[in-house]
Amino acid sequence: MIFAGITKSSLLDYPGKIAIVLYTPGCNYNCYYCHNREIIENIDEFISNTEIMELLKKRVGLIDAVVVSGGEPTLHYDLIPFLKMVKAMGYLTKLDSNGSSPEIIKKCIEEKAVDFFAIDYKAPKSRYTEIARNNNTEVPVLETINLLKNTNQNFEVRTTVIPQLSLNDLIQMSKELPELPRYVLNPYHIPLRYLESDTLLVEDTPYSEAMIADFALNLKLYQPNLVLPF
Numbered sequence: 001m002i003f004a005g006i007t008k009s010s011l012l013d014y015p016g017k018i019a020i021v022l023y024t025p026g027c028n029y030n031c032y033y034c035h036n037r038e039i040i041e042n043i044d045e046f047i048s049n050t051e052i053m054e055l056l057k058k059r060v061g062l063i064d065a066v067v068v069s070g071g072e073p074t075l076h077y078d079l080i081p082f083l084k085m086v087k088a089m090g091y092l093t094k095l096d097s098n099g100s101s102p103e104i105i106k107k108c109i110e111e112k113a114v115d116f117f118a119i120d121y122k123a124p125k126s127r128y129t130e131i132a133r134n135n136n137t138e139v140p141v142l143e144t145i146n147l148l149k150n151t152n153q154n155f156e157v158r159t160t161v162i163p164q165l166s167l168n169d170l171i172q173m174s175k176e177l178p179e180l181p182r183y184v185l186n187p188y189h190i191p192l193r194y195l196e197s198d199t200l201l202v203e204d205t206p207y208s209e210a211m212i213a214d215f216a217l218n219l220k221l222y223q224p225n226l227v228l229p230f
């Protein structure tokens with residue numbers, strides 16, 4: 001499996017656990033607020049498998065979990081064997097995904113390769129293509145989320161509250177989702193790298209944490225398990 005980035009120790013990426021985070025290259029979406037633009041575009045340097053394996057072997061017993069993030073990990077054919085190998089080493093596994101491949105998520109469930117899933121829900125159905133910039137978006141994502149819910153997986157859904165989403169959009173999204181075991185509203189931060197053509201969108205004024213906390217009060221009517229990471 002190829003990786004384009006690594007965080008050797010994180011307290012933020014797996015709820016309640018210390019994790020190594022591995023980032024896969026490439027993505028089938030093109031969100032203008034992407035914080036990983038350097039790995040979704042052309043990449044010429046990858047992390048060697050030797051380096052990854054040495055790190056994983058060295059940290060067994062010291063680190064709880066391995067998170068595979070991206071980019072979009074489900075685009076990689078060898079994702080599931082990799083996750084299973086990591087689990088066999090004794091780590092918990094978490095998969096971060098944009099939810100566009102319910103068939104791969106189904107295989108992860110069937111093969112018990114993932115202990116915790118985190119799926120993005122980026123916009124109301126009517127605006128999904130506009131925000132994710134891919135023509136095949138909201139239907140597979142909702143299919144993924146409903147699959148995780150209906151098979152009682154450990155999972156969370158996350159929304160980045162970009163300036164272009166209104167409170168009405170967020171309420172609509174909360175209604176479109178099934179009742180979630182954990183719904184995280186993440187504040188928007190301007191990414192370091194973005195497309196020049198997206199400057200106006202990206203540099204729009206972010207909502208403050210106080211405003212997002214206010215939105216959360218409204219959304220809790222539909223998603224009682226909503227949490228704020230601040």
Ligand code: SF4
Nearest residue numbers: 027029031034071098
């Ligand atoms: S789905 Fe995630 S990795 Fe892909 S472009 Fe959007 S924010 Fe970036």
